[in-house]
Structure formats: C-alpha cells, structure tokens
Amino acid sequence: MKTDSATLITLLLHFGLLSIAAVGGGNSAIPEIHRQAVEVSGWLTEREFADIFAISTAAPGPNFMISTLIGYHVAGPIGALVATLGMCGPSSVLAYYVSGTWEKFKYARWRMAIQTGLIPISIGLIGSAGIIVAQAADHTVVAYGVTAATTVITFATRLNPIWLFLLAGALGYAGLI
C-alpha cells in the first residue's frame, strides 16, 4: 500500500487519542480500533481484523500490539512504528507526570471515585471487544461452540491460553470450524 504522510498522521492521531481513551488498559481500545479500522477508514476487512486480532493475541508481547500490526498493514514498518508510538506515547507521558504526584492524591476521594467508576466501564469494554471479534470470526455453530468453550475454560481454569489457540487452530486447519 502506498504510504503518504497523511496516512501516517492519521495513524498517529488515531492511536494517540486512543492511548488516552483506553481506560483500564489496552484491550479497552479494541472496540474503537475495530470501528475506526474496519468501519470508518476501511483499512481492514472484518476477516483481516479478526486475523490480526488473533495474531496479536496469540503472539507473545503486550496485547496492545494489535495497533502495531494494523499500523504495519496500513503503512508498512514505518506505520507499525508510528502506531506503536501513538498507542504508548501520550499515556506514557501522562504516567510519568502523574506518578510524581500520585502520593498527594492517592487517598483522595475523587481519585477513588474515578477508579471505582472506571472498573465496570473497562470490564464492559473488554467484553465488547470479545463480542466484536466473535462477530467477525464466528460464522458456524462449531465456531460459536469453540468461543463459548474457551470462554468457560478461561473463566474457570488457569490453563495457558496458548493450548487453546493451538487446539482451535488445529480444528480450523482440519476444516472443522
């Protein structure tokens, strides 16, 4: 894909804003990343988004690396770098400055109010991410079954997810999903 500076600036702005809006962690941003990349910009098809989500989730490393892969998909290695900087930069600068003054408001009521209030929102956003990926990936009864089984196993056990990925991948490879 042709890389122009306008595309890179769009990537930087998009992920830079998400960096600050991702309340409670990187995965909260997935629904908005999907909306922007698939529905608004048309950077990826639904299937490509699902594939890239799978690659970034199954690969080692922080889970926000989905933005790096999307950056690569849109604009090559420079795009990967720009998207990563966007996703980490603004929140890192904020983290640096807030950590210096954390002691002062650690026990402030407004701080606890924000933190308590963010919890259900970030949990809801992570659940939304799962639903959006399931909608993009699951087209057969077996696929929904695998998603449901993985949900239950993740909830009820401490099994390393890599085994679930390998098993589900093998089922897919065999043409069963």
Next chain:
Amino acid sequence: MSEPPAPVPLPALRPTLWHLFSSFAIVSIFGFGGTLAWARRMTVDERKWMTAAEFNEVFALCQFLPGPNVVNFAVVFGARVRGVPGSLVAVAGLCGPSLVLMVILGALYARYGELPELQRFLGGVTTAAAGLTIGTMCRMAVPLFQNKQWVSITLMVAVVIAVGLLKLPLWWALAIFLPIGIIIGWRKPR
C-alpha cells in the same frame, strides 16, 4: 521532563539501564497472555527490585491511568529507579522486541495471509481468542458480583450493549458512562 520522580523508597537493588532494558525485553518476549503478571514476577520475585506492597501500589496507579497498563508500569518503574532515561529504556525494552516480531508477522501475513491453510488455522485461533477475551471479562467481573455491586454491574452490562452490540463510538460511550461511573464511585468509594 523536569518533574521529580515519585518520593518512594528506592528498591534495595537498583537496576542499571541495561538491566532495565533486558529485563523488560524478557517480559515482552515471554509474556504470553498477560505481560503484567510477568512484570510482577520479574521485578518482585526474581530480581527483588520491589516489594510486593510497592508493586501493588504502582499497579494501582497503572490501572488508574489510561493506556496499556504494562507500558505505564515500565514508565513508572523506570522513572523511579533511573529517572527519564530509565523510563525510556524500560519502554524500549518492553516494546522493541514485540515491535520487531509484529513487523515480521505482519510481513508474513501480508504475503501468506490468503493461503487457505493459514486462513483456516487463523480462523480457528480467532474463535478461541474471542473466547479468551470474553472469559477474561467474566473473570474481572467476579468481584462486582461477590460484593453485590448491582449498580456497577448494570453499568457494565450497559457498556457491553452500547459498545459491543450497538457499536457506539468509544467517545460517546465515555461521555455517557464515565460521569455515571464517577457518580457511583463517589457515592460508594471502593
């Protein structure tokens, strides 16, 4: 970048910049399914750079802040032991190897992504990745149910419906739900 690092006692063993880089690189490379757990193991259990209590405190801060939690952790921990260079080096260690790996995987996907065999395999992995994410949500929601926080649970379900099913843009969701969440938190902190 002139703010002083946080007034927290320095760890007994103070890592060098190279130690910071290499340790966070290891966390990044081996961090399957949750890098933050690996960061804890490395800083608290193995290297003894922080006590468990110190880790919990920094962790609370990183959860409070927006953005990827583990990157926030690298920034805050790096700053506490080595100032701004410490932050930069820790983040570079955390993101650098993964960035390279993602570029390689991205290139492979661009080249072979249309192969039917790979498509079938990835399709299978995605069904599990979706389940992993939904299962993680369920696990995170357990404390809300244990503490019978029905108002918070209602808010969580509303977010899932609005964002997950109705595809409301994140900005709208935050504008609507953040004030509600903060009011809930203000009335009943923790």
